[in-house]
Amino acid sequence: MSRYQCERCQMEIGFQGVCWKCSSREKRESYEQLTTDQLQLKLQTIIERIEEVEKWKEIYDDFNGLLAYHDINLAEVAEAALQKNIYYPGTLYRDATKVVQEEIISRLLQPDCPSQDASSMMLCLAASGGDRVVEVFAQLEKEPLPWQSNLYVGPAIYAQESSWGFNRSGQAVQLHYDTCFAMLPDGDGDAAAAAGRLRQDDYCSDCGCQMIDILRLDGRDDRFSFLNVTGVLAIPVCPNCCMMHETNYVRYDAYGNCTLMKQESSGEKNYVSAADLQAMDQMKLTLTATSLPKYYACGGDEVITIGGVPEWIQDAQFDSCPDCEERMTFFAAVPWSTLYDSAEGTLYIEHCPNCRTIGMHHQQT
Ligand SMILES: [Zn+2]
Ligand SMILES: [Zn+2]
Ligand SMILES: [Zn+2]
Structure with a gap:
């Protein structure tokens, strides 16, 4: 195999260009340096092209970059995702409004909700969090709906994917x-x-x-x-x-x-x-x-x-x-x-x- 050196850190790599470590670092820095106007523009593009989030390319990267490196409200992203029935990644719903949250809850509480969708929706709800989600998850733990029999774990474990859960007395606790x-x-x-x-x-x-x-x-x-x-x-x-x-x-x-x-x-x-x-x-x-x-x-x-x-x-x-x-x-x-x-x-x-x-x-x- 031919050997090259990373153009930034000089580490030996198997291809010409920049190593994975240096390119992820440059990507992070480019997101961190975005101005307020550039951020707003990116946010609008994500909302307009929300379907593309599932392609794991530009829109997904931009969404993750904004989520990770900027503390901005992403409620409009959640709204756009819901309109297109997109439930992945669950973090799209981090800042979901009460209205959006209630809509997902009503879809989830249908006894014939497809298990695959239910699984994704629970991750969305877990990401948005709050008292209402705690209440719904606790209820589903106590009285499972038919679709839960196709899932390996209960709602309390889904909550952990967003770093919260229930303690041994059944109270919601933040795990981060x-x-x-x-x-x-x-x-x-x-x-x-x-x-x-x-x-x-x-x-x-x-x-x-x-x-x-x-x-x-x-x-x-x-x-x-x-x-x-x-x-x-x-x-x-x-x-x-x-x-x-x-x-x-x-x-x-x-x-x-x-x-x-x-x-x-x-x-x-x-x-x-x-x-x-x-x-x-x-x-x-x-x-x-x-x-x-x-x-x-x-x-x-x-x-x-x-x-x-x-x-x-x-x-x-x-x-x-x-x-x-x-x-x-x-x-x-x-x-x-x-x-x-x-x-x-x-x-x-x-x-x-x-x-x-x-x-x-x-x-x-
Ligand atoms: Zn490098
Ligand atoms: Zn050892
Ligand atoms: Zn302890």
């Missing part, structure tokens, strides 16, 4: 923070947050790989006040085993000191090289100075996000707290490609601020 920060590959770093730092003299007892702090966050920094973490949180993980284990749990104290809750040993082989570890340790990422739109992670550029709404690679997965057994709140997502080349997948980090526990799990395509 509305505040979001990112760690971006420019600037000089920021003392308040680092990712992928090596832990001195600490090796995984399972595979022998050197342990890392996947994140080090200074909870005393004002930007992190929404996380309710006091002290400096340094979250340990084996970068090799965490890609294979189900969920890793960590406990932290009032000062941020973390202890890994031991997994059963499974004798993993170590696939993370010394060069990968060095790359992670030296990677310079800078925490954004101000908070970002909460859907920042869904924009398509792989960056580390702290808070906000997670962009899942697979289905949404909110693990239960090992102490109180309630679902944990999404805390941060670390795409491994932000730390070293050739890495795939994302580590999702959740926590229970009440019990001071953390759960981490890996997803990839």
